[in-house]
Amino acid sequence: MPQRQSRKTFADRLDHLVGQLRSRILDGTYAEDDFLPAESALAKQFDLSNNSVRKGLEQLVAEGLIVKIDKVGSRVAANSSHQRTTITIACYPSIERDVAFTELLEDFHRLYPAIRVKPITASPLTDSGSYAGTIRESVANGTADLYTVHHMDFTELIAEGAAERFEPLVPAPGTYPFLNERFAVDGTGESFVQPLMFTPLVLCYNKDHFAEAGLLEPDSSWTWQHLLDSAARLTVPGKRHGFHFFALSDNRWPFFLLQTGAGFARDDCGYYAPTDSAQLLGGIRLCGDIIGNRDVFPPYLSENQPEATRLFAEGKISMQLATYNSLNDLKREALRYDIAPVPLPTSGSPATLAIAIGLMAGKASQHKEAVKLFISYAASHEAQRAIRSRTLSIPACKPAAEAAERAESAQPNGQQAGLNRPEHFQLFRDIIPSFRWHADLGLPIPLLKPLHRLLKLYWSSMIDDDTLLAELSRLSFPLGADRAEQQHG
Incomplete structure (x- = not known):
């Protein structure tokens, strides 16, 4: 019996499947309205299970490249060869400084070229003068698909009964438990925020x-x-x-x-x-x-x-x-x-x-799968590790936040971070109880x-x-x- 493939090898094969199908759609090999090969054929070609193939196809659905037709198959979406899905994120003005947001978006766009994330800077322009008020206005006007949210704003929004306007989210593995608790709704344990940093x-x-x-x-x-x-x-x-x-x-x-x-x-x-x-x-x-x-x-x-x-x-x-x-x-x-x-x-x-900052998805978004894909990426170990290496902020993912210092210097693109990091950077680990x-x-x-x-x-x-x-x-x-x-x- 052959040895079981490692998780990384599996991830590489799944990425290869998605990348190959995406490229063939974008270059016209699979034209608009064409059907992709059957899931069983793709599973055999890329050495994956049928369930894994479905996961990869769901990603292409999120990118707007294909449409799943029940009991028929996966059809290339109209205009998919030149059309991109664009989602809008309302951000705090400091997000660029705090997580090197431009670089994070560039990483995401390289992985998912059919999805563009457009940031807009949110400011407290409402009568209340709060960012929670700005988020309320944005939700009402449909001007954003997702939001960066401070734990104070989250507390205010939930107290107003606004939970029904946002998508429930399952926190990513590895997230500090105390952050999940901070963004959970009292009495239900339900969460509407994926923690990003603290x-x-x-x-x-x-x-x-x-x-x-x-x-x-x-x-x-x-x-x-x-x-x-x-x-x-x-x-x-x-x-x-x-x-x-x-x-x-x-x-x-x-x-x-x-x-x-x-x-x-x-x-x-x-x-x-x-x-x-x-x-x-x-x-x-x-x-x-x-x-x-x-x-x-x-x-x-x-x-x-x-x-x-x-x-x-x-x-x-x-x-x-x-x-x-x-x-x-x-x-x-x-x-x-x-x-x-x-x-x-x-x-x-x-x-x-x-202080904790997270990502929250609007329930009225027309691009829910793409929104969830971005949130999932931002919470991934890869993205959280990039935040750790490019900034002095603390990512919400515990393994990324507490990574050994010797790994700091290597950026994902091979450049040197060169950050003036304090000697006692890891102090936050010791003072969590306070x-x-x-x-x-x-x-x-x-x-x-x-x-x-x-x-x-x-x-x-x-x-x-x-x-x-x-x-x-x-x-x-x-x-x-x-x-x-x-x-x-």
């Missing part, structure tokens, strides 16, 4: 600045007092400050609240109030004290996260709160830097803010905006402790808000 918030620091100041580098024992003491010694008046972060980012300021272990709970009247006012106020004060400390924190008003990271790249600050995604702004910079866990909270367990999510605050996502406004007033000394606590005890949706939002809060 990141925790970490402390990023300039190694040369620490060496010049004669300071030991940060480690997992650091408290906020350690950070502030070191930041004071790292600050050089007129030249640089010791610490900075983009305080307006929804991926930064909630971290200080999450570290307290306190949150919000809804009362019988529909208001949201702190579960522990003293603890929550402590985290709010800490954030305000840091950003108001002119001895260590610059008054520079960053307009976005890349601009804040630019200060670090230029050596104008020594430490910053960063995500792995934001480290991509440093991947070509000639500076010595590293990362460490965020400082420990005053009380409680280690905690950091985590991950906290925006939803852990216990607030509906739309209420983060009015909460942030209150905090900005407090940090600007425009309201005092008592006023802040009084306002925090009656957070609610504004009058006229959609009733479904209140019910799903």
Whole structure:
């Protein structure tokens, strides 16, 4: 009996079948309305099972090259020799930086030349000012087939009952389980998102600045007092400050609240109030004290996260709160830097803010098979490994994310990555138990905006402790808000 073929050999034969049939359709060997050879004949020719042949034919159906006719066979689709299926993906503006999206699309197009993926940059143009609102509009208008989605947007969409507008998805093998759980619908376990990447918030620091100041580098024992003491010694008046972060980012300021272990709970009247006012106020004060400390924190008003990271790249600050995604702004910079866990909270367990991004498919798409094919590719080990080698982002596929560093240098196209990767890049593996999510605050996502406004007033000394606590005890949706939002809060 012949030895069983390896999985790779099987995959190669299946790819060969699809590639050969695709080429013969595109070059006219199989003309429009021609029938392909029977599945049994293809199985014999390419040394595959009938089930495997069907899988390959389904891929050609997704590409719009053939049409399956029940009990008859597979017929070449009209205009298939020159027509391509085009699907549109609505993306966050940072997707190019975060996953080297152009290169990822080029890889996909080489594998599936009959499908084109057209990216459009989504922006919060709705009255709500949220990307979830942009996705709602896009779904209603049919302007996109699939979407990149932040876990906050997913939480907001599901709370509004929008799940029926999206295709259920089966997460790819190898995806971190905690990411699948983050994108699962409570009570059903059903998922509508394929995780693409994730990141925790970490402390990023300039190694040369620490060496010049004669300071030991940060480690997992650091408290906020350690950070502030070191930041004071790292600050050089007129030249640089010791610490900075983009305080307006929804991926930064909630971290200080999450570290307290306190949150919000809804009362019988529909208001949201702190579960522990003293603890929550402590985290709010800490954030305000840091950003108001002119001895260590610059008054520079960053307009976005890349601009804040630019200060670090230029050596104008020594430490910053960063995500792995934001480290991509440093991947070509000639500076010595590293990362460490965020400082420990005053009380409680280690905690950091985590962020996850995934792909979601619209149920109304006219090209569902092509959409699922792209999602499947983006979640594949090959594509996830490409993200790992081309960027400093963390792919959702565990084997790809935790791949040995010695494999980094080889790009799929043979080029060298040459990324300025921090020495402790694999830190994320050790701090997974400390991950906290925006939803852990216990607030509906739309209420983060009015909460942030209150905090900005407090940090600007425009309201005092008592006023802040009084306002925090009656957070609610504004009058006229959609009733479904209140019910799903």
